[in-house]
Amino acid sequence: MAAGQALPELAAVPWRTRTDAHWLRRWGRIWHAWTLLYTVPFVIAGAGMLWLEPLAAPVALGAFAHAWIIPELYAFRGASVVRPKGPRNEAAEPTAQGLLGDLLGHEERELQRRTGLALERGELGVWLMGEAGALLVTPNRRRVHCYCVRTTEPELPPSDRVAHLLLALRVDEEGFATVANHAFAGAPWRVRRRLPERMRPAVDEARRAARS
Amino acid sequence: MARLIRMDGTGHTTLAEWTAADDVAFAEAVEEFRSQTELGWIGTVPDGPGKATHVRELPREADLVIMRRPIAGG
Numbered sequence: 146m147a148a149g150q151a152l153p154e155l156a157a158v159p160w161r162t163r164t165d166a167h168w169l170r171r172w173g174r175i176w177h178a179w180t181l182l183y184t185v186p187f188v189i190a191g192a193g194m195l196w197l198e199p200l201a202a203p204v205a206l207g208a209f210a211h212a213w214i215i216p217e218l219y220a221f222r223g224a225s226v227v228r229p230k231g232p233r234n235e236a237a238e239p240t241a242q243g244l245l246g247d248l249l250g251h252e253e254r255e256l257q258r259r260t261g262l263a264l265e266r267g268e269l270g271v272w273l274m275g276e277a278g279a280l281l282v283t284p285n286r287r288r289v290h291c292y293c294v295r296t297t298e299p300e301l302p303p304s305d306r307v308a309h310l311l312l313a314l315r316v317d318e319e320g321f322a323t324v325a326n327h328a329f330a331g332a333p334w335r336v337r338r339r340l341p342e343r344m345r346p347a348v349d350e351a352r353r354a355a356r357s
Numbered sequence: 358m359a360r361l362i363r364m365d366g367t368g369h370t371t372l373a374e375w376t377a378a379d380d381v382a383f384a385e386a387v388e389e390f391r392s393q394t395e396l397g398w399i400g401t402v403p404d405g406p407g408k409a410t411h412v413r414e415l416p417r418e419a420d421l422v423i424m425r426r427p428i429a430g431g
Contacts, residue, residue, distance in 0.1 A: 151411075153427070154427050154428055157429065158430075226431070234366065237368040239368070240367065240369060241364070241369065248403060250406060266407060267407070293431035295428065295431040296426045296427070297427050297428065297429055300366050301364065301426075302366070302368055304368075305364045305365075305368065305369070308364060309364065309425050309428060310428060312423060312425055313401075313428045315408055315409035316401060316409045316410065316411045317411075324428060324430060325428075325430050325431075
């Protein structure tokens with residue numbers, strides 16, 4: 146990679162392996178295995194208890210609840226990366242919104258105004274950029290990677306925070322994914338249902354864009 | 358007219374403007390760019406849909422140069 150094309154923030158995380166498509170596939174499989182590992186034993190335990198002693202139904206229900214709640218909490222953590230955060234800075238937001246709009250195409254601009262998430266097509270998949278995080282829908286549309294990543298200037302208006310992430314992503318997509326903290330990987334429906342309602346169409350749009 | 362802008366708490370601030378033919382205005386813009394990079398701002402040139410370039414010196418031919426703060430994992 147040419148020196149001018151590497152994200153300068155990579156210098157702050159020299160120990161990290163550069164994130165590429167192979168890394169994402171491997172990490173996605175690990176998350177999948179991890180999900181099975183903390184779900185299946187509770188289901189088996191619950192079923193086993195019911196089979197051995199029907200009077201243990203309340204305890205079995207507790208096991209089933211664990212099998213349901215823990216994946217939900219992980220998905221909630223993943224979805225939370227793109228929830229609105231920090232000061233709204235309403236006086237400066239229209240100006241920032243104008244600049245962000247100039248950086249986006251017509252359809253992406255409309256989507257961002259409706260949902261708060263900016264859609265960006267990349268080599269690794271389709272990104273949805275929020276104020277302090279990003280979602281990456283993989284090209285096969287079967288997985289979403291959730292990243293915590295933000296600008297170091299927290300007082301910026303929300304659209305400027307999105308624009309910061311968008312510009313960094315456009316400079317060096319793999320570098321961006323390397324600098325960001327990976328928070329979750331899982332099926333898109335798991336993340337979508339935990340998002341605020343207005344953001345959900347953005348996930349649908351990203352999945353459509355990943356297919357095309 | 359080319360512009361050097363900074364994304365800050367006001368939405369954005371125009372720091373300098375220049376044309377290819379105006380050496381004085383460009384020299385002032387270069388000075389402003391350097392002072393901003395010394396303060397930790399990063400220069401980025403949007404290159405159209407999906408592309409941007411990190412710049413360490415102000416490119417004379419660019420239409421728009423945006424100064425941004427660094428990003429970090431949250």
